[in-house]
Structure formats: C-alpha cells, structure tokens
Amino acid sequence: MTIKRIVDVSFWEDPQVIDHFSIEDRYFYLYLLTNPNTTQLGIYTLPIKTISDKTGFSREVVLTLLDRFQEKLQVIRYSKKTQEIAVLNSLRTSIVKGGVAVERLLKKEVAQVKDLTLIQATLTHNTRYFRLSSRSFDQKIYTLLQEEIQLRQKLLENPQKIDRQFDNENENENEKENESLFANENDNDNENQNKNDNVNVNDNQNEDALETSVWPPQLSPLCPDSTHLPRVTSPIELDDLGLDPNLPPAIYQSERAILRQRLEDPYLFREGVINNPDLTLDQDVIQPFLDFCQEKGLSFSQTELVAYNQWLLKLPFDMVREAVLRSLDKQEVFYYSMKILWNWQQLKFKSLFHVFENQSRDYLPDSAY
Known part of the structure; x- marks a missing residue:
C-alpha cells in the first residue's frame, strides 16, 4: 500500500x-x-x-x-x-x-x-x-x-531514576502476585511449604521475564510467500524452552542459570528454537523488515526472520533496522544484530531516542560475531 x-x-x-x-x-x-x-x-x-x-x-x-x-x-x-x-x-x-x-x-x-x-x-x-x-x-x-x-x-535529568521507576513497578506487580498466592494457602504445613516453593519459582520467572524477554527464531529465504502463515500471538516465554516451573527451588535456580546463558548466546539460543513449530511470521509485522532487507540486498533464513519478527513485537521497527545496519560490516550480521538488540533491551531502551542519547551505555557485542 x-x-x-x-x-x-x-x-x-x-x-x-x-x-x-x-x-x-x-x-x-x-x-x-x-x-x-x-x-x-x-x-x-x-x-x-x-x-x-x-x-x-x-x-x-x-x-x-x-x-x-x-x-x-x-x-x-x-x-x-x-x-x-x-x-x-x-x-x-x-x-x-x-x-x-x-x-x-x-x-x-x-x-x-x-x-x-x-x-x-x-x-x-x-x-x-x-x-x-x-x-x-x-x-x-x-x-x-x-x-x-x-x-x-x-x-x-536523571536516567537512573527512570530505570528505578521501571524496577519498582515490576516489583509491585510481583508483590501483588505473591499476595494472591499466599492468600490461597491452607493450614497444612506441608502444603504451605510446597506453595511457598511455587511462589519463589514464580518470583524467579517474573525476574527473567524482565531481564531476558527472549529474542527469537526464524524462517525461509527472503520474501517467501508467507501470507498463509498464522500470526504470532506473543513473544517466547521461558517455559517454551523447556524450563519446568515445578522444579525444587535449588534445581530451578541452576536450570535458570543455564537457560540465561543460552539466551545470551545467539548460537545456543538458535538451537533451542529452530525446530519450534509454534513460532511463525506475522506478515503485517515482518513486511517492513522484508522490504528493508530487499533494499539492502540481505537474505535471512526462515528461523532468522522469525527471530526478527519476535523483536518487532517488542521494539519499534527503527530500532531493529538500526541494529541490522550496525551489523552490516560484521561476518555474522544476524548474530551480531541479535546481541545489539539484547543489550538495548537490558538497558531498557524503548526507542532510537534512548539509543542515541545513551551511546556511552550502548555496550556492543564483541567483534567475534
């Protein structure tokens, strides 16, 4: 149009x-x-x-x-x-x-x-x-x-204050959820202990949802005939990657550490999502990105396109485009751009304004990618 x-x-x-x-x-x-x-x-x-x-x-x-x-x-x-x-x-x-x-x-x-x-x-x-x-x-x-x-x-005036505001809002949400869970406990000590463990697990999940809002997967050659594909409804959740929320807290913490490492490494993360049939392209979301890729002569696999699709559900198109542009001189454009987007998310950047105004905090991935 x-x-x-x-x-x-x-x-x-x-x-x-x-x-x-x-x-x-x-x-x-x-x-x-x-x-x-x-x-x-x-x-x-x-x-x-x-x-x-x-x-x-x-x-x-x-x-x-x-x-x-x-x-x-x-x-x-x-x-x-x-x-x-x-x-x-x-x-x-x-x-x-x-x-x-x-x-x-x-x-x-x-x-x-x-x-x-x-x-x-x-x-x-x-x-x-x-x-x-x-x-x-x-x-x-x-x-x-x-x-x-x-x-x-x-x-x-005070970028740290803004970050604290986001953190406080997230903590308040977690506290409300915890209160709701504790309100349903009965007098049985064993049941109480189990429910407390579940509350701790839920707390950990909430923290990861803020810190590791996953980036994602991909799809076929550039400009595929993908209009028939179903729409993506939401970003990937941690449980989709195999983390059992019912594990004992100690084991859960260990598994979470392993999962975080996977999420921070695009190569390992890709292996975890490449065969996920539930992750597909949203044509309305991905089309501007496909047009941009065609203009720049870029070609990504189906799995890589889904990865960008997932980012476009969370960040403005201009931010995703900027990450790719900064990666064009790298050997692995996809993996380098994924790391850039990951860093921007960790810094709570919501627009290109935040990126350009906070260049000193824009830690790019190392040149190995």
Missing part, C-alpha cells in the same frame, strides 16, 4: 507563499512535504545528500535553502547533528480527522525522533493553533507532544 501526503490547495493562495516564496522555494517546500522520508508527524530523517540527489540541487544550494527556510521564512527546523528536519506546519494539514490508529502512529513517530529540540520547536510553533482549533484531535496532538518532551527531559 502506497503512502500519500496531503498538500492543501490553499498553499498556492497563502500570502506568505505569494509574497515571500520564489519558484525555487515553492518547489523545495513541496519536496519537503511529499518526499518518501516524510512522516505524519512532519519530523523525519533527511540527509543533505538525499535532498541533493532527489531535487537536483547542489549541496551548497541545499544548505542555502535550509538556512533560508529556517531563519528567514521560519517554516522548518533542521538538525545537522541528527540530519532530521521538522516541517513546522505539517501537522495542520497532514491529519484529516484523527482517530485511534492515527494517534498510535503519532506516538510511534514522535518516540523515534532523535533530536528533542525539533519536537519542542514543533510544539512552540503550533501552540496557538492547537489551542484555538475546534478539533478535539488537535488537543490530543498538543498533549502528546507535551508528554513526550516532559518524558525526555526527565530521562536526560
């Missing part, structure tokens, strides 16, 4: 366009509104070289136009650090009527923006418009941008 962008016919009657835009300016602005890199949000990655290649302008002309559009016309903001652009008026025309799907898309896109100042510039430029708008969805956009800015500012 092709992506379409809306350009309001009033563009040609806008006093600013008529009075201040040259023919070259109008062509360039229409390119910024409709090029293949655009997003619903209006903030997206657009390298200088890409602009030059697509428009035919030289690099010097492109830099001059960007400076003019930002400083004089004040309709864009460009980040040279991340090569991202914010078309400030985009949200005024790109949304027809909104809805849950559009709101979800905007949340995803704003989380993938690397430069916080572009989000702030978009909000500042459109604040008056959003407040005066009669559309309720415009108020949601205003709130969405505000919340994203506040979240990032908190993360930048």
Whole structure:
C-alpha cells in the first residue's frame, strides 16, 4: 500500500507563499512535504545528500535553502547533528480527522525522533493553533507532544531514576502476585511449604521475564510467500524452552542459570528454537523488515526472520533496522544484530531516542560475531 501526503490547495493562495516564496522555494517546500522520508508527524530523517540527489540541487544550494527556510521564512527546523528536519506546519494539514490508529502512529513517530529540540520547536510553533482549533484531535496532538518532551527531559535529568521507576513497578506487580498466592494457602504445613516453593519459582520467572524477554527464531529465504502463515500471538516465554516451573527451588535456580546463558548466546539460543513449530511470521509485522532487507540486498533464513519478527513485537521497527545496519560490516550480521538488540533491551531502551542519547551505555557485542 502506497503512502500519500496531503498538500492543501490553499498553499498556492497563502500570502506568505505569494509574497515571500520564489519558484525555487515553492518547489523545495513541496519536496519537503511529499518526499518518501516524510512522516505524519512532519519530523523525519533527511540527509543533505538525499535532498541533493532527489531535487537536483547542489549541496551548497541545499544548505542555502535550509538556512533560508529556517531563519528567514521560519517554516522548518533542521538538525545537522541528527540530519532530521521538522516541517513546522505539517501537522495542520497532514491529519484529516484523527482517530485511534492515527494517534498510535503519532506516538510511534514522535518516540523515534532523535533530536528533542525539533519536537519542542514543533510544539512552540503550533501552540496557538492547537489551542484555538475546534478539533478535539488537535488537543490530543498538543498533549502528546507535551508528554513526550516532559518524558525526555526527565530521562536526560536523571536516567537512573527512570530505570528505578521501571524496577519498582515490576516489583509491585510481583508483590501483588505473591499476595494472591499466599492468600490461597491452607493450614497444612506441608502444603504451605510446597506453595511457598511455587511462589519463589514464580518470583524467579517474573525476574527473567524482565531481564531476558527472549529474542527469537526464524524462517525461509527472503520474501517467501508467507501470507498463509498464522500470526504470532506473543513473544517466547521461558517455559517454551523447556524450563519446568515445578522444579525444587535449588534445581530451578541452576536450570535458570543455564537457560540465561543460552539466551545470551545467539548460537545456543538458535538451537533451542529452530525446530519450534509454534513460532511463525506475522506478515503485517515482518513486511517492513522484508522490504528493508530487499533494499539492502540481505537474505535471512526462515528461523532468522522469525527471530526478527519476535523483536518487532517488542521494539519499534527503527530500532531493529538500526541494529541490522550496525551489523552490516560484521561476518555474522544476524548474530551480531541479535546481541545489539539484547543489550538495548537490558538497558531498557524503548526507542532510537534512548539509543542515541545513551551511546556511552550502548555496550556492543564483541567483534567475534
């Protein structure tokens, strides 16, 4: 399905366009509104070289136009650090009527923006418009941008506090589950002991669900005819890999240590899931990744594609794509990218913003892969 962008016919009657835009300016602005890199949000990655290649302008002309559009016309903001652009008026025309799907898309896109100042510039430029708008969805956009800015500012001020917040929430969930289990105990001492053991096992499972949210398996050559495959319903659970939750605590701890080692080694992990018939591709989830692989000339096995499919159920597509891009110069692209994704998950990175803002904590796997 092709992506379409809306350009309001009033563009040609806008006093600013008529009075201040040259023919070259109008062509360039229409390119910024409709090029293949655009997003619903209006903030997206657009390298200088890409602009030059697509428009035919030289690099010097492109830099001059960007400076003019930002400083004089004040309709864009460009980040040279991340090569991202914010078309400030985009949200005024790109949304027809909104809805849950559009709101979800905007949340995803704003989380993938690397430069916080572009989000702030978009909000500042459109604040008056959003407040005066009669559309309720415009108020949601205003709130969405505000919340994203506040979240990032908190993360930048104290990233450790954010991590502790995630940990506390997970601990509270475990405590509630434990209370529910203890509430069902009877007076028999032996039964109580058995139930306490089960509670400890459940605690350990909850910890692993946070620390080792498994990455996954794979499938046939690139671009297979897989539309008939059933949808993947959930990421792999530890029990799917053969860990018995009813084992005595001491044995369970030992088995868990072995399992964790397997999960941290893509080679060993692959052996544990390659023959799992319950793990298949979700065509809607994997299709953007297949398109990306075709563009880069990459080919993965069926099992490896399922592995990426499982990651795409938990992380944004841009993060999975970035992990693969960072692995292209390695001998084993698949295993190296799996380790990168694993490290990002351990650091609780939820978007590319977290990756780029925490580069010092981005421990890549060793070069053996």
